[in-house]
Every structure is written in structure tokens, then in C-alpha cells.
Amino acid sequence: MEKATFAAGCFWGVEERFRQVEGVISTAVGYTGGHFPNPCYLDVCARITGHAEAVRVEYDPQRISYEELLEVFWASHDPTQLNRQGPDRGEQYRSAIFYHSPAQEKAARSAKQKLQLSGKYDKDIVTEIKPASEFWMAEEYHQQYVDKKRHVRKRDSRANL
Numbered sequence: 445m446e447k448a449t450f451a452a453g454c455f456w457g458v459e460e461r462f463r464q465v466e467g468v469i470s471t472a473v474g475y476t477g478g479h480f481p482n483p484c485y486l487d488v489c490a491r492i493t494g495h496a497e498a499v500r501v502e503y504d505p506q507r508i509s510y511e512e513l514l515e516v517f518w519a520s521h522d523p524t525q526l527n528r529q530g531p532d533r534g535e536q537y538r539s540a541i542f543y544h545s546p547a548q549e550k551a552a553r554s555a556k557q558k559l560q561l562s563g564k565y566d567k568d569i570v571t572e573i574k575p576a577s578e579f580w581m582a583e584e585y586h587q588q589y590v591d592k593k594r595h596v597r598k599r600d601s602r603a604n605l
């Protein structure tokens with residue numbers, strides 16, 4: 445099993461996206477890339493931590509390559525938006541790849557360059573590429589948030605019958 449860590453805006457939707465991918469064994473959301481130990485969501489919202497909302501992916505390299513995970517990452521957000529993603533603004537929503545090995549770093553840098561040269565965006569890709577550092581797990585209610593909400597909706601609609 446190998447690890448990959450990505451930040452691409454609000455981690456709820458990004459985690460859901462990676463959860464669907466064949467070869468991904470587990471996902472978790474958390475805070476990383478900053479300097480503040482053991483942050484809670486409100487610390488991150490207050491922008492005193494330097495952390496990004498991030499998703500940690502555990503994957504089986506026999507079934508999916510890191511390059512393929514990078515494609516999911518690019519497709520899950522707009523990497524030309526600086527310190528925001530859609531309506532969410534602040535450095536915690538920045539686009540970032542936190543690499544776990546020199547091979548991941550190389551793959552990330554080359555994918556970023558390729559995407560820039562592809563002409564898909566007329567603006568610069570602002571994605572940070574940094575070594576993975578301590579990953580602080582987010583609160584339980586943020587984990588698999590979209591999936592949990594889906595179950596709550598189903599339960600509520602059954603209750604209405």
C-alpha cells in the first residue's frame with residue numbers, strides 16, 4: 445500500500461471523489477502543510493495554522509498508479525485559483541500536492557508542467573508541490589462527510605413514508 449496526499453479546496457468533495465476510485469483502499473481528511481500542532485477545524489478556519497484542507501489516500505499501486513491519482517486530482521478542482529476554490533476562500537483551500545517520495549515529486553512536477561503546456565488553462569497553474577509533513581486528522585464528522593450526508597438523506601426520506 446502507498447500513500448498520497450492532495451489539497452484541492454474543501455476536503456468534503458475531494459475525499460468523495462477519491463473514494464470512488466478503483467484501487468483506492470482508504471481515504472481520510474485532515475490538515476497539513478502548516479505549522480500549528482493538533483489543529484481543530486475552527487483554528488484552520490481562523491487562518492492561524494497555515495494548514496490546507498487535505499485528503500490522504502491509501503492506494504494499491506498494483507491497481508492504480510500515482511499518475512492516475514494525479515489525473516483525478518487535477519480533474520477535481522481548478523488549479524489556477526490561488527488560495528480559493530469556488531466559493532471557499534482562504535489559504536486552507538489552496539491547491540497542493542504533498543509528495544511522499546522522490547518518485548511522487550517527479551511525477552507531480554512533470555504532470556503539472558504537462559497540464560500547463562496542454563493549453564487547457566490560459567492562466568498559470570498555482571498548485572504547490574511540497575514534501576508531505578505531519579497530517580492532522582480532521583474531526584470525525586468531517587470524515588466521509590458526503591457519504592454520511594447521503595445516508596442521512598436516505599434515512600429521512602424513509603421516515604417520511
Ligand code: MHO
Pocket residue numbers: 454455456497532
Ligand atoms: N463552504 C463550506 C466549506 C466547508 S469545508 C469543510 C462551508 O462553509 O461550510 O471547508
